[in-house]
Amino acid sequence: MPELPEVESxxxxxxxxxxxxxxxxxxxxxxxxxxxxxxxxxxxxxEKQTFQYAERSGKYLFLHLDNNFWLVLHFGMTGRPKYFSDxxxxxxxxxxxxxxxxxxxxTFEDPRKFGKIYLTSNMEDFIKEKRLxxxxxxxxxxxxxxxxxxxxxxxxxxxxxxxxxxxxxNIYSDEILYHAGVHPKTPFYMLSENKISEIFNIMKNVxxxxxxxxxxxxxxxxxxIIPHRKKKGKCPNSDTELKTVKISGRTSYYCPDxxxxxx
DNA sequence: CGTGGCTCCTGGCGGC
DNA sequence: TGCCGCCAGGAGCCAC
Numbered sequence: 001m002p003e004l005p006e007v008e009s010x011x012x013x014x015x016x017x018x019x020x021x022x023x024x025x026x027x028x029x030x031x032x033x034x035x036x037x038x039x040x041x042x043x044x045x046x047e048k049q050t051f052q053y054a055e056r057s058g059k060y061l062f063l064h065l066d067n068n069f070w071l072v073l074h075f076g077m078t079g080r081p082k083y084f085s086d087x088x089x090x091x092x093x094x095x096x097x098x099x100x101x102x103x104x105x106x107t108f109e110d111p112r113k114f115g116k117i118y119l120t121s122n123m124e125d126f127i128k129e130k131r132l133x134x135x136x137x138x139x140x141x142x143x144x145x146x147x148x149x150x151x152x153x154x155x156x157x158x159x160x161x162x163x164x165x166x167x168x169x170n171i172y173s174d175e176i177l178y179h180a181g182v183h184p185k186t187p188f189y190m191l192s193e194n195k196i197s198e199i200f201n202i203m204k205n206v207x208x209x210x211x212x213x214x215x216x217x218x219x220x221x222x223x224x225i226i227p228h229r230k231k232k233g234k235c236p237n238s239d240t241e242l243k244t245v246k247i248s249g250r251t252s253y254y255c256p257d258x259x260x261x262x263x
Numbered sequence: 264c265g266t267g268g269c270t271c272c273t274g275g276c277g278g279c
Numbered sequence: 280t281g282c283c284g285c286c287a288g289g290a291g292c293c294a295c
Binding site for chain 2 (some may be wrong): 032076077078093110111112113114151152153154157246247248249
């Protein structure tokens with residue numbers, strides 16, 4: 001579920017609630033979500049530490065510890081952080097729980113357990129190992145053009161490919177291509193340089209608007225395709241019924257009138 | 264390079 | 280109501 005705007009809002013949420021508190025205990029209810037670490041080793045590195053600050057790259061969230069290790073969170077499809085300042089009981093889906101000294105806690109809620117937790121001593125190395133492309137909010141136009149202009153696969157799968165650009169998933173790639181008027185199967189190499197620049201601007205705008213809405217706890221504007229992303233959903237511009245097509249195994253929604261295949 | 268299929272999980276929904 | 284299959288905003292791996 002969470003793509004760049006959601007993960008960025010998770011980052012702000014954790015910054016607001018969970019920094020500089022001594023972690024008394026880590027409770028791991030779902031050890032298979034730990035990636036390169038044993039439970040005991042994680043406890044050893046995390047307990048009695050504090051989260052000093054947070055960074056984000058694509059859909060990964062990095063929490064810096066006093067001992068200079070980083071706890072790395074990836075939220076998969078259903079993961080999200082939740083903070084409790086009171087003594088509210090943890091719930092069934094709270095897979096990994098950080099109990100702070102002041103009795104508050106931060107939990108990694110994740111019904112489907114696709115979320116992943118890593119520990120690394122070096123954030124840059126981690127990003128290199130994952131072969132993550134530049135972050136979609138930080139990339140500049142020239143680099144964007146360089147990366148995309150020769151891409152021969154579908155525009156949709158290029159935008160979703162974390163090795164090319166990091167942070168965009170199934171939902172926001174649909175939104176970006178919708179505003180660009182580009183069919184999700186159209187490859188980038190067939191688009192003009194102007195069109196690619198336009199997609200760049202749209203990408204930034206969509207991600208920023210989505211982040212704003214996340215932070216305000218509001219849905220996206222009705223003129224976006226995401227709110228209409230369901231069976232029988234209609235294009236907010238042309239009122240045409242949206243169509244779906246499978247690309248890289250994921251369902252894409254698009255408007256057959258506003259997004260023509262350029263072949 | 265690029266795509267499609269399968270896998271990890273669990274719950275919600277539509278159809279019969 | 281009960282059950283079943285399909286679908287879901289991620290991503291790694293493998294075969295072609």
